[in-house]
Amino acid sequence: MRGFIFVALLAIACAGEVKAQDAAAGEKVFGVCKACHQIGETAKNGVGPQLNGIIGRKAGTVEGYNYSKANKESGITWDEATFREYIKDPKAKIPGTKMIYAGLKDEQRTNDLIAYLQQFDTDGKKK
Template sequence: MRSFMFVALLAVACSGEVRAQDAAAGEKVFGVCKTCHQIGENAKNGVGPVLNGLIGRKSGSVPGYSYSAANKDSGITWDEPTFREYIKDPKAKIPGTKMIYAGLKDEQKTNDLLAYLKQFDADGKKK
């Protein structure tokens, strides 16, 4: 019985790790972001900047997008922890940002969104 419980717990734990990397679920989460942002090879700036190659990119640096001074002067280089903090409450992370979004509080949806975004390099091609 103990070995069965161990296997069951291990299966649950492993399924959580797989879930953390669910880019397909992240694409669904990105549906909300599409109102303002584009991603992919043909992406263009809109209400918000293109999100291609976001992780590793300096905040306020997409050519042709008119950022707020707060965003340009934030000194942020996007990495996973910074993005997680920002997407949870954009106005708290960068006071004065133009981004009008209440925030994504669900950690699993944030995991999924990050998995989706990280697929795209700076040119919008899937890695």
């Protein structure tokens, strides 16, 4: 009986634990994003804006990309928390966004994606 209780308590303690960010795993998550976005030294705007230096950047400001009015006027500066909210449900975070994506609900995959994106500075060079 004590063994069962110990295993149950251990399972409860570990249930809320989130693994560290993994940029390599995040690159795989970014595979879905590649349909619309690019990142890296040769990144260009496509269906969506290039994502170099996204964390710390003001929303709607990539030169040469035609953003929705909602995105340009959102007042958002992308940080980890704001990006998490957005990527989970883009249309809820910025109603009127042009981004057509149902959202990334998995917290670990979001952690990994952020780790991958944070590797790139505004010029697309890995930090």
